[in-house]
Amino acid sequence: xxxxxxxxxxxxxxxxxxxxxxxxxxxxxxxxxxxxxxxxxxxxxxxxxxxxxxxxxxxxxxxxxxxxxxxxxxxxxxxxxxxxxxxxxxxxxxxxxxxxxxxxxxxxxxxxxxxxxxxxxxxxxxxxxxxxxxxxxxxxxxxxxxxxxxxxxxxxxxxxxxxxxxxxxxxxxxxxxxxxxxxxxxxxxxxxxxxxxxxxxxxxxxxxxxxxxxxxxxxxxxxxxxxxxxxxxxxxxxxxxxxxxxxxxxxxxxxxxxxx
Amino acid sequence: xxxxxxxxxxxxxxxxxxxxxxxxxxxxxxxxxxxxxxxxxxxxxxxxxxxxxxxxxxxxxxxxxxxxxxxxxxxxxxxxxxxxxxxxxxxxxxxxxxxxxxxxxxxxxxxxxxxxxxxxxxxxxxxxxxxxxxxxxxxxxxxxxxxxxxxxx
Numbered sequence: 001x002x003x004x005x006x007x008x009x010x011x012x013x014x015x016x017x018x019x020x021x022x023x024x025x026x027x028x029x030x031x032x033x034x035x036x037x038x039x040x041x042x043x044x045x046x047x048x049x050x051x052x053x054x055x056x057x058x059x060x061x062x063x064x065x066x067x068x069x070x071x072x073x074x075x076x077x078x079x080x081x082x083x084x085x086x087x088x089x090x091x092x093x094x095x096x097x098x099x100x101x102x103x104x105x106x107x108x109x110x111x112x113x114x115x116x117x118x119x120x121x122x123x124x125x126x127x128x129x130x131x132x133x134x135x136x137x138x139x140x141x142x143x144x145x146x147x148x149x150x151x152x153x154x155x156x157x158x159x160x161x162x163x164x165x166x167x168x169x170x171x172x173x174x175x176x177x178x179x180x181x182x183x184x185x186x187x188x189x190x191x192x193x194x195x196x197x198x199x200x201x202x203x204x205x206x207x208x209x210x211x212x213x214x215x216x217x218x219x220x221x222x223x224x225x226x227x228x229x230x231x232x233x234x235x236x237x238x239x240x241x242x243x244x245x246x247x248x249x250x251x252x253x254x255x256x257x258x259x260x
Numbered sequence: 261x262x263x264x265x266x267x268x269x270x271x272x273x274x275x276x277x278x279x280x281x282x283x284x285x286x287x288x289x290x291x292x293x294x295x296x297x298x299x300x301x302x303x304x305x306x307x308x309x310x311x312x313x314x315x316x317x318x319x320x321x322x323x324x325x326x327x328x329x330x331x332x333x334x335x336x337x338x339x340x341x342x343x344x345x346x347x348x349x350x351x352x353x354x355x356x357x358x359x360x361x362x363x364x365x366x367x368x369x370x371x372x373x374x375x376x377x378x379x380x381x382x383x384x385x386x387x388x389x390x391x392x393x394x395x396x397x398x399x400x401x402x403x404x405x406x407x408x409x410x411x412x413x
Contacts, residue, residue: 041264048267052274091289156278163281166289185288193316194290202282 022218025139029217032137032144042145050111050146051153055160057110058103062161065098066090066168073169074177083177087184088191090169091162095192095201096257099162101249104208107154108241112216115146116237119220120230128221143221147213154209155202162201200256207248212241300327300346301385305359305372310341311395312370313361319345319372326351329372345372354379355387361395370395 036043073089119142122128128138166188173179192198216237223233310332319327327347335342347353356377363370374389383389 044268044271047271047274051278052270055274055277095285095289153274153278156275156281159278159281159285162289163284188289190318192290194286198285198290201285 018222021222022214025143025218025221026214028139029143029147029214032140033148035140036144036148039145042141043148046145046149047153049114050149051156054107054110054153054157057106058157058161059164061102061106062094062099062164063168065102065161066094066165066170067172069093069098069165070169070172070177074173074179083173083179084183085187086169086173086179087166087186087188090173091166091188091192092197094162094165094169095197097249097253099165100158100201100204100208101245103158103161103205104154104212104245105242107150107157107209108212108216108238108245111150111153112212112237112241113234115150115213115216116220116223116234117230119143119146119217120223120225120233123221123223124225124227124230126225143217147217150213150216151206151209154212155205158205158208159202196256200252203256204249204252207252208245211244211248215241215244299349301349302330302344302346303353303383303385303387303389304342304344305389305392306335306338306340306342307359307361307392307394308340309394309397310343311361311397312363313343313372313395314369317369317371319347319374321351321353321374321376326374343372352382355381355383356391357383357389358391358393359389360393363396 069090070086073086074083077083077085077089119128122138122142128142131138131141170181170184174181174184219233219237219240220230223229313329313332315329315332317329318325319329327345329343330346331342331344333342333344334340343359353374354377356379358375358377360373360375361370362373
């Protein structure tokens with residue numbers, strides 16, 4: 001009987017301890033960002049591996065999601081004789097929801113897991129301890145540039161995703177299914193607001209970029225330094241990021257668009 | 261060194277593409293025609309029924325949008341709908357302007373259409389439009405049509 005309570009207590013205490021460690025880690029990372037500013041070379045290298053290498057998967061996914069939205073939207077809207085509203089349907093769903101959310105999920109899978117594995121292996125092979133021995137702070141040198149790069153790359157990738165998606169919807173809707181080109185764009189422009197829709201979408205992607213980078217880097221930094229520990233940490237990054245993205249998306253949507 | 265240079269170039273291209281996409285969203289997808297608070301004035305109009313009019317619905321003259329609906333409330337005494345609109349200040353409206361609520365297409369959104377009169381005086385800021393025509397509620401029209409048919413028989 002006491003055994004069960006002991007387990008419960010252990011689980012509670014260790015999850016609180018992890019929360020504390022991750023908050024402290026975030027604080028150190030945010031202060032460490034200041035020391036990245038005089039060394040832009042570090043940031044550029046990370047922007048390359050996080051942003052540029054995610055470019056292809058984001059644009060291709062965006063194109064196909066836009067095309068699917070165009071096709072499905074056309075099928076439903078044509079039942080009501082409202083094909084002209086295809087533009088607003090494609091653009092609103094991309095800018096408000098799919099752009100930030102799908103980009104963040106892809107980003108967690110493509111860049112987040114790589115970050116965790118990289119940091120975890122650095123820890124397992126004692127590179128991080130080696131740096132500390134040479135009086136180099138690994139948070140400033142390794143973690144902060146990656147965090148900043150994820151934070152910068154995510155909104156740009158989400159904007160690319162949404163824009164390419166709108167073009168994909170245009171290719172299918174206007175190019176193949178014969179929706180009028182003028183009404184595709186004009187319905188979109190008449191109904192989407194710069195502040196309410198576009199800015200809120202960008203804010204969402206900034207929040208997701210922050211959360212995914214934080215989770216990925218912390219899981220790597222906190223991983224048990226064995227091959228099994230690193231593999232578990234990588235899994236946790238993808239799973240926890242997906243939970244955080246989808247849960248936060250609901251909260252942000254309720255705050256921005258809903259009247260809850 | 262060559263490697264760093266290519267890397268930097270690619271990052272530059274990436275950031276430029278991202279910023280271009282942000283611009284594309286702002287210019288092409290959304291309406292950048294939202295005007296700042298300085299060059300607008302507010303007018304109100306009372307409607308018997310404002311139908312499906314919503315905040316942010318367009319206000320147009322001769323089909324050209326000159327403003328937006330900013331608030332819809334109800335008059336506690338007359339139970340009429342008070343629609344407050346912001347009009348761009350470059351457009352002055354005669355004080356005998358009439359306001360009607362129309363629907364864009366059969367399923368489209370409702371908007372306020374202003375029909376300027378011939379008066380020489382303009383509506384002042386925070387003024388009111390006196391002559392209004394309510395939204396056409398489709399059910400009422402169908403109802404009238406059916407009852408008229410039944411009465412004729």
